Amino acid sequence: NQKRLTACRSDISRHNAQFLALFESLIPANEEKVKQKQLLTLLEKLVGKQWPESRLYLYGSCANSFGFSKSDIDVCLAMDLQDVDKSELLLKLADILQSDNLQNVQALTRARVPIVKLMDPVTGISCDICVNNVLAVENTKLLRDYAEIDVRLRQLVFIVKHWAKSRGVNQTYQGTLSSYAYVLMCIHFLQQRRPAILPCLQGMEVTYFETVGNIECSYFDRVEKLRNFGSRNGESIAQLVWAFFQYWAYCHDYANDVISVRTGSTLSKRAKDWTRRVGNDRHLICIEDPFEVSHDLGRVVDKFSIRVLREEFERAAEIMLYDPNPCVTLFEPY
Ligand code: CTP
Ligand code: MG
Numbered sequence: 001n002q003k004r005l006t007a008c009r010s011d012i013s014r015h016n017a018q019f020l021a022l023f024e025s026l027i028p029a030n031e032e033k034v035k036q037k038q039l040l041t042l043l044e045k046l047v048g049k050q051w052p053e054s055r056l057y058l059y060g061s062c063a064n065s066f067g068f069s070k071s072d073i074d075v076c077l078a079m080d081l082q083d084v085d086k087s088e089l090l091l092k093l094a095d096i097l098q099s100d101n102l103q104n105v106q107a108l109t110r111a112r113v114p115i116v117k118l119m120d121p122v123t124g125i126s127c128d129i130c131v132n133n134v135l136a137v138e139n140t141k142l143l144r145d146y147a148e149i150d151v152r153l154r155q156l157v158f159i160v161k162h163w164a165k166s167r168g169v170n171q172t173y174q175g176t177l178s179s180y181a182y183v184l185m186c187i188h189f190l191q192q193r194r195p196a197i198l199p200c201l202q203g204m205e206v207t208y209f210e211t212v213g214n215i216e217c218s219y220f221d222r223v224e225k226l227r228n229f230g231s232r233n234g235e236s237i238a239q240l241v242w243a244f245f246q247y248w249a250y251c252h253d254y255a256n257d258v259i260s261v262r263t264g265s266t267l268s269k270r271a272k273d274w275t276r277r278v279g280n281d282r283h284l285i286c287i288e289d290p291f292e293v294s295h296d297l298g299r300v301v302d303k304f305s306i307r308v309l310r311e312e313f314e315r316a317a318e319i320m321l322y323d324p325n326p327c328v329t330l331f332e333p334y
Contacts, residue, residue, distance in 0.1 A: 012320060015238040018327040023155045023237070026162060028069040035123040036062055036073050042120070043129070046100055047077060047093070054079035056129075057137045064143040066157045066183055072126040076133050086131055090116050093129065138210055138217040139180075139291055142201070146187050148223040150197050150230040155237045156244060157186045166331040169312050175305030181287050181297040188259040188287075189244050190230070197230035197240075200264025202290060217291050242320035249313040254306075258286035262293065272296075285309065 036058070044056050060074030061067030081089065087109035094107040094116045104119045104126075115128045130136075147154045160182050164170035172178050177185075190197040204220035211217070235243070252259075257266040258274060267288065269275050274283040274296060284306040285298035301309065316330055323329045 012238045012242050013236045015326055016236045019159060019237050019241060020155070022162070022327060023158045026068050026158050028067060028071075032069060035125060039073065039120050039123050039125050039127060040075065042100075043075060043097075043127075046096055050092070050096055051079055059133070059136045059140040061179060064140045064183070065147040065154060066143065066161065066179070068158070068161070072128065074136075075127055075129045076137050077129055077131050078134055078137075079132070081132065086114060089131060090114055134212045135215065135217075135291060138212060139289070141208075141221075142217075142219065142290055143180075143183055143187075145201065145219075145221050145223045146198060149199070149226045150190070152197060152230065152235075152237060152240060153186060153190055156190070156240050157183050159237070159241055160186055160244065163316060163330055166333060167312050168334045169309055172300045175300055175302045176309060177285075177287075177301070178297065184261050184287050184290070184297060185248070185259065186244065187261045189247055190240075191261065191264045192247075193233055193235065193240075193243075195230075195232040197233050197235070199226060199229055200261070202262045203264055212291070215291050238320075238326075242317065245313050245316040245320060249310070249317040254285060254310075258288050258296075260288040262288060262290045 040056060040058060047054055047056060055078045057063075057076045057078060058073060059076050061071055062073040077093070087107075090107045090109050094105050097116065097118055098105040101121065102118045103121050104117065106117045108115050108117065113130050113133060115130045117126070117128055119126045147157075161170065161179055164177070164179075164182055168174075169176040170179060170182070187198060191200055199220075201219040201221070201223075206218045206220065208221035209216070209218040253266075256269055258269055258272055260267050269283060269286055272286070272288070274286055277283070281296065281299040282302055283296055283299060284301050284303065287297040289295035289297060319326045319329050
């Protein structure tokens with residue numbers, strides 16, 4: 001059986017070149033990064049005039065190195081609100097941006113995360129600005145640091161995100177998972193390979209430390225020292241894509257386990273008290289946030305969408321094994 005598996009795995013590697021070419025095609029070109037910086041600089045100028053003490057941070061896929069070409073940017077406005085109401089602040093911000101020729105400016109003050117949306121006609125980039133979502137800035141840095149350690153993380157995430165978007169399973173409002181959740185699933189998966197491809201940065205010496213409210217964000221961030229970490233594992237990207245789907249289709253214990261990038265391992269649902277439905281949180285697939293540990297990124301998944309997800313994982317695993325052209329079939333629209 002082991003022999004067959006090994007044969008199968010090396011067979012899968014013949015698709016490597018195609019997966020790598022796909023990855024390359026999804027990466028944003030350098031000039032896009034330049035345009036993003038240009039827009040950030042403009043926003044800094046406008047916001048700085050009104051609130052000199054404030055700061056702007058990029059977060060999400062434009063800053064965590066898992067962003068596709070042509071994606072929107074996420075910006076966090078960090079400032080001391082004191083007794084200013086957040087909605088009022090967002091409305092004021094929208095006013096300022098509107099009067100500087102930015103387009104489609106909209107303040108969404110009732111959203112779960114209130115934001116101002118806008119489009120910059122000069123660069124063509126759309127942008128969401130939130131206020132004081134500093135934890136997102138911290139987890140963005142953690143994700144980016146993981147990406148520096150082994151290039152296979154970035155390759156795997158791009159392919160998984162592309163698959164999730166093509167198959168319609170990257171929509172939290174429909175009960176499937178956010179891109180952020182998929183990145184955590186990929187990190188966890190690479191921490192679990194033997195030999196491991198990624199370390200557990202939060203389990204190592206602390207070289208970076210920030211507190212956000214009562215949450216401590218601390219971990220080892222000298223990732224340039226870890227560039228050879230995964231070199232004892234020679235698995236190719238095609239093998240990893242297959243094994244990733246195999247893991248989520250057939251190996252993960254949905255009834256009992258929580259995946260935890262923070263501990264580099266799995267935890268039991270019982271230990272986290274994530275065993276039953278509380279309000280709208282059902283915990284049918286459990287993904288612990290690395291910093292906000294009471295937060296389950298899988299809580300949006302309901303009893304219908306968990307089936308959709310698991311069937312998609314199984315479909316993908318089968319395609320990787322049996323389809324002559326997985327790099328096409330995997331991404332066929334649903
Ligand atoms: N985020 C979070 N908690 C969540 C969802 C998102 O903290 N439950 C933060 C993360 O910092 C994440 C950012 O919000 O990086 C943006 O989330 P998302 O849109 O899911 O990820 P992106 O990386 O921006 O992916 P996409 O390319 O699909 O926009
Ligand atoms: Mg985003």
